[in-house]
Amino acid sequence: MKHVKGATHWVIPDGYIPPVSSGELLSHESICVLNCNTEDANLMVTVYFEDRPPLENISVVVKGKRTNHIRTSSLQKDSEYIPVGVPYALEVESDIAVIVQYSRLDATQPELALMSTIAYPL
Structure with a gap:
């Protein structure tokens, strides 16, 4: 029996640039x-906001046997991006099982902070 590594549906409820x-x-x-x-x-990313419609169906590819670190500021649907200073959440769907981690570098002060966590698999 083949062991499945990861999941096909992930959620990250806390985002803020x-x-x-x-x-x-x-x-x-x-x-x-x-x-x-x-x-x-083949990933489809949806970005949710508190006060506006989501950015849906943002396509991202992660090559086989590889990793991809996707800056959330680079996610784009048509000409819309995630604005800075606005809370958001992410939904990541994949056509095959993958592992999703979320990282934040907060450099708003000289004593910067780095946070990383596994996303929530559904």
Whole structure:
């Protein structure tokens, strides 16, 4: 029996890109995806907001036996991006099982903070 590594549906409920950074490092958040399969993983990302419609069906590919660190600030649907200073949440769906981690670098002050956690699999 083949062991499945990961899941096909993930949720990250807490997202926020700070509008300012201090020092040389830029505050950012990333969806870190590991694809242990030989075939490519085709992801669809949805970004949810508190006060506006979601950005839906943002396509991302993670090559087979590779990882992809996707900066949330790079996610785009048509000409719409995730604005800085606005809370958001993410839903990641994949056509094959992958592992999703979420990382945040907060450089809003000189004593920066790095947070990383596994996303919630559904």
